[in-house]
Amino acid sequence: MSEIKIATREAYGKTLAALAKENGDIVVLDADLSKSTKTAESKQTAPERFINCGIAEQNMIGVAAGLAACGKTPFVSSFAVFATGRAFEQIRNSVAYPSLNVKIAATHAGITVGEDGGSHQAVEDVSLMRSLPNMTVLVPADAWETEQMVRWAAEYEGPVYLRLGRLAVPQLPAENRSFKPLSGELLLPGSDIVIFACGMMVDQAMEAAELLRTEGIKAAVANIHTIKPLDEDFIVDQAMHTGAALTVEEHSIIGGLGSAVAEALAEHCPTPMSRLGIADQFGQSGSPAALLKHYGLTPEAIAMRAKMVLARK
Amino acid sequence: MEFHSSEELARQMRRQIILMLAAAKSGHPGGSLSATDILATLYFDQMQIDPQRPDWPQRDRLVLCKGHAAPALYAALALKGYFPMEDLAGLRKLGSKLQGHPDMHKTPGVDMTTGSLGQGLSAACGMAMAGRIDGEDYNVYAILGDGETEEGQVWEAAMFASHYHLSKIIAFVDHNRLQIDGNIEDVMSPEPLEAKWQAFGWQVQRIDGHDCQAIRAAINWAKAEKDRPSVIIADTVKGKGVDFMENQVGWHGSAPNQEQAEQALAQLGGC
Numbered sequence: 001m002s003e004i005k006i007a008t009r010e011a012y013g014k015t016l017a018a019l020a021k022e023n024g025d026i027v028v029l030d031a032d033l034s035k036s037t038k039t040a041e042s043k044q045t046a047p048e049r050f051i052n053c054g055i056a057e058q059n060m061i062g063v064a065a066g067l068a069a070c071g072k073t074p075f076v077s078s079f080a081v082f083a084t085g086r087a088f089e090q091i092r093n094s095v096a097y098p099s100l101n102v103k104i105a106a107t108h109a110g111i112t113v114g115e116d117g118g119s120h121q122a123v124e125d126v127s128l129m130r131s132l133p134n135m136t137v138l139v140p141a142d143a144w145e146t147e148q149m150v151r152w153a154a155e156y157e158g159p160v161y162l163r164l165g166r167l168a169v170p171q172l173p174a175e176n177r178s179f180k181p182l183s184g185e186l187l188l189p190g191s192d193i194v195i196f197a198c199g200m201m202v203d204q205a206m207e208a209a210e211l212l213r214t215e216g217i218k219a220a221v222a223n224i225h226t227i228k229p230l231d232e233d234f235i236v237d238q239a240m241h242t243g244a245a246l247t248v249e250e251h252s253i254i255g256g257l258g259s260a261v262a263e264a265l266a267e268h269c270p271t272p273m274s275r276l277g278i279a280d281q282f283g284q285s286g287s288p289a290a291l292l293k294h295y296g297l298t299p300e301a302i303a304m305r306a307k308m309v310l311a312r313k
Numbered sequence: 314m315e316f317h318s319s320e321e322l323a324r325q326m327r328r329q330i331i332l333m334l335a336a337a338k339s340g341h342p343g344g345s346l347s348a349t350d351i352l353a354t355l356y357f358d359q360m361q362i363d364p365q366r367p368d369w370p371q372r373d374r375l376v377l378c379k380g381h382a383a384p385a386l387y388a389a390l391a392l393k394g395y396f397p398m399e400d401l402a403g404l405r406k407l408g409s410k411l412q413g414h415p416d417m418h419k420t421p422g423v424d425m426t427t428g429s430l431g432q433g434l435s436a437a438c439g440m441a442m443a444g445r446i447d448g449e450d451y452n453v454y455a456i457l458g459d460g461e462t463e464e465g466q467v468w469e470a471a472m473f474a475s476h477y478h479l480s481k482i483i484a485f486v487d488h489n490r491l492q493i494d495g496n497i498e499d500v501m502s503p504e505p506l507e508a509k510w511q512a513f514g515w516q517v518q519r520i521d522g523h524d525c526q527a528i529r530a531a532i533n534w535a536k537a538e539k540d541r542p543s544v545i546i547a548d549t550v551k552g553k554g555v556d557f558m559e560n561q562v563g564w565h566g567s568a569p570n571q572e573q574a575e576q577a578l579a580q581l582g583g584c
Contacts, residue, residue, distance in 0.1 A: 059438070097426060098426035
């Protein structure tokens with residue numbers, strides 16, 4: 001693992017600022033959080049196409065829809081709680097239903113928001129976005145993947161939800177990686193169990209796999225960066241190959257990656273599995289590290305849960 | 314095409330609205346009939362549009378924020394030549410290009426998908442912003458219901474349009490004074506509307522929303538403004554043109570039966 005840690009929101013801000021300069025169709029919208037979401041960088045590179053909407057997320061989504069209806073490619077940012085929660089029905093009816101080319105890049109997703117507490121920690125955003133027809137849902141694991149996704153989303157025609165974090169996270173080894181849109185990515189082969197992870201939990205899962213290896217358990221680790229459309233063939237293949245599955249996400253176990261994988265496996269390849277994530281509860285204040293430990297999202301907790309699944313094989 | 318005045322086209326639109334709703338056996342006559350003269354004046358007298366090129370980038374846009382008045386919009390679009398008049402009979406039927414509420418992908422000439430109240434004006438803001446970015450000169454019209462202004466998002470959009478000096482936005486409030494549960498002043502008063510819009514930085518004019526001359530004059534007044542968005546508060550009668558529907562809240566969302574439709578058509582005059 002690289003020692004350098006970068007938040008996915010940082011990578012988003014940098015990539016978008018560069019893209020906005022290159023591509024005159026891109027319009028960047030924010031709701032008074034541009035310093036936190038990092039869209040402020042686009043204000044420097046493309047000031048004529050940066051729109052601060054003020055603290056009014058519902059209107060911001062509608063403005064983005066109108067821009068898209070006129071051929072623009074709007075990128076809309078706020079915290080995930082507000083972007084997907086406050087403006088849910090605007091996303092549903094003004095963006096997803098007419099399938100307009102709006103990119104919703106929401107930062108501060110998950111409990112690693114930290115000290116701001118449960119009011120600001122979105123644990124249900126993927127669930128909300130995944131339920132909408134026409135919506136693509138992406139969760140990058142690190143800065144490199146974020147850049148690939150932002151560039152891909154700018155070219156793709158249709159609504160996209162991009163889930164970004166506040167916390168600086170480790171970089172997965174970039175060598176030999178290539179971003180395959182909408183595909184599951186096998187980072188570590190293994191034969192005993194497969195761990196499907198997304199976002200910053202991919203790195204945690206890799207560490208958990210190392211712990212398991214010391215006990216002779218060969219866990220595969222897969223990065224499921226695209227929650228929707230889900231790469232069902234890949235997931236079924238991995239589950240079939242290992243015979244046990246674990247999902248790990250910094251999100252509620254209801255409606256996110258765990259649910260998506262469970263739905264796919266239940267229908268196509270019933271497999272002993274478990275969903276590790278936020279167990280139907282809200283977050284709270286604390287340091288990100290303390291919160292990850294409290295909610296059981298550490299490499300140790302992942303390894304322990306993996307062994308519980310293995311016992312059911 | 315034979316020349317018809319906006320007044321005559323409004324009459325023809327009202328006939329089509331009744332025919333459509335009677336055939337569909339559901340829909341919203343009251344708010345369609347109240348917005349008819351506004352739509353007729355816009356589509357047949359004011360808007361820079363081309364039915365042969367519904368996607369013409371430089372065209373004027375219209376967002377029917379009060380999407381339940383879709384039958385009035387469909388009647389205008391069909392009479393304007395966007396699609397055959399026969400298609401109007403398909404309203405609200407499975408697979409139809411004429412959905413219960415406007416769908417920009419299914420219906421040629423519909424600029425924005427609407428139906429959920431409160432969202433349209435925000436889209437109009439985005440369209441006006443796009444026009445500014447592209448250096449285009451098109452106008453963006455938005456038609457809101459008076460009850461619709463009870464939605465908070467309307468005022469977020471009002472603030473936005475004024476903050477960014479979106480003078481290309483010309484909004485109408487179809488002020489028919491009724492919403493589903495009753496008189497707007499009894500259910501949740503959005504009054505005083507003029508003072509509210511003024512306070513949000515818009516220039517405001519109040520007119521008789523059934524007087525095509527007054528509508529035309531107000532649009533020209535709005536077009537002359539180069540700094541602020543404009544809103545035209547149009548005093549209207551819900552169900553206008555059909556005496557048993559006028560000012561009757563019960564006709565917000567129920568269609569006329571065959572007998573009622575014939576009675577309405579007789580009042581509206583021959584085709």
